[in-house]
Amino acid sequence: MSSSESMRGVFADATRAEGDVIIEVEGVDKYFGDFQALKDINMAVGRREVVVVIGPSGSGKSTLIRCINRLESHDRGRIVVDDIELSGDIRNIQEIRRETGMVFQSFNLFPHLTVLDNVTLAPRQVRNMAKDEAEQLAMQQLTRVKIPEQARKYPGQLSGGQQQRVAIARALAMQPKVMLFDEPTSALDPEMIKEVLDVMIELAQGGMTMIVVTHEMGFARAVANRVVFMAEGEIVEVGTPEHFFTDPQETRTKLFLSQIL
């Protein structure tokens, strides 16, 4: 883990990552009607970096990562993912979505397909993979999230934790360069949170670039290179986990941390 150690140094206390940047967000504003959900967001994420975004509900965390794969469109500023700038062009959007995997709070597995079909769907449809090849790849990913034996079942037969791990495998099967997690454990029963976090920790240690919106501070402490604190649509504070949890600078950060820790 020497590379991740060195990166921690590079990115500490910086909203702009230096060197090998994979995601760049510059001056992004986002409105829902009159309500401004994102205010002048600037951040950069380096390759193999794990960024954890925390903040009170309604602070724009989810909106931010949904803008990165264009599930929401931003109204001002620039978002660049792997040298592709997001625009309204549909081909450009699909190119970015192919490179970014997303895991949702409510899993959003396709209930009418088996686990295996959930995972092979995108490789076959988007990457034009042959069925056998896609199934082989899917089994690899299901093994990675430790549920290869559930491949022929339907999502409705699985527990919440298992469903979320299938959702991670489904995103990984597209071999994305970036993984976005939108509160992946918030809809889970407490005893299932750990199995999902374990998979995510392994993923982070394997060198995946990840942006994780979560309330799991233990996860942030364990694997985050940087923690971003957002409130009211703004980035309030950015720092390494040690710095962030032990010596927060802003009053709003201190208040938030005092409420949840």
Place this chain on the structure above:
Amino acid sequence: MTVATPPPPSTGLSGAAWIRAKLFPNIWSGILTVVLVPILLYLVYRTALFVFVNADWEAVERNLTLFMQGTFPRDQQWRLVAQIFLFALALGVGAGTASATARDRALQAGLAYRPRTLGSVLRRFWSLIAFVLILLYFASTVTPWLVVLGAVALAIIGLQSYRLPTSFRLYGWLLMALLLVAGFQVVSGTTGRAWLVMAMVVGVGAWSLTESSRIAPGWGTWALKTVAVVVSTIVVFLVYSVVTVPGVGWDKWSGLHLTLWVSALAIVLSFPIGLFLALARRSTLPALRWLATTYIELIRGVPLISLLFLGQYVLGFMLPAGTTLSSISRAIAAMTLFTAAYVAEIVRGGLQSLPVGQIEAGQALGLSTPSVMRLIVLPQALRAVIPAMVGQFISLFKDSSLLSIIAILEFLGVRSLIHAQPDFRVTAHAETLVFVAVGYWAFAYAMSRESQRLEGRLRVGYG
């Protein structure tokens, strides 16, 4: 090692206890029971009195053939028998393949699978079986018995497709489709544009058979599939231009035979049109959306009978000169266009009921909008609307009786022939009406039962 657990406490009630718990739980329910049960018994008594004592079923008995096939040429009757046999075989093959597919899926997913038993089939189709038994009771010759026995035997032979290994499922479906087309064309003949129908089935077959799990999709596969479809279409065309079977076109069909065909064709044709209209109404292209909305709202605001009349008298002016359409084709067109508008609204409801997260999950995976629609939205939306859709098809089936008003002799319409006979000019009107009503009910009820079953089956794995 499983530990023996005590069985769950029995919830069944003995006779007297059941009566007390269900019929007389309190004073008001008791009074209701005392009032309603005699009324119910009286109604049953009056019905039985009519059916078994007062009614004279001679009109039905003597005109059974007329009810079934109407004015279909009697010397061509063998075609109808052949159609019944081919359809029975197709039904058997289809049912066998379907339940084998369901079994494979259930076993793979680790779900319980209960194989079909004779009892379950009788329970599912008892209304149709009862109707066939009524027909056999009225039959005066041995022919109907032979037809029914032959059909049952062929269906049982077809059911053996259940035993075929998994890799033969596609062939099962193709065989069923071929038998259905053959069954249609043994009556209608193979001249004119009949080759198109067969070419479609064979083309779909050629398309599916060139699918391989080892080859990645790409231009090569597309080219191969296209060649397969084109070649099979040419082969079908050549075969049909050499071998011709003359037949009886549908402008000469009538009776229950016509009712079933008109309904089946209108159902099959209205579904894709309705689906297209539903998608068009949600389209982002304003012109398409307005067109679909206008069509749907116009059609839904007009009674079916007026559309049928329009089809008979006005459609001719709108078609290019020289086009001739039989009145039955016009009626099928009117019923299809009418039902398509309702199907569109039902499908639209299903599309709206889908959680937005499903679409987002598809988009986040990089699927294109048409792929999201085809692979994620529609399969779930259509499942959700099966009951409403079957309800619409049941009313279409019953509404086909309106054709009798525009002088088409379908199941209800043949009554006019029967009551033109000197013997039944004034008598037996009630008997023929009751018979026709029972016939409609038998089919409609079977459709409704099947839709309930399908609804349950497709929920597999939904938790």
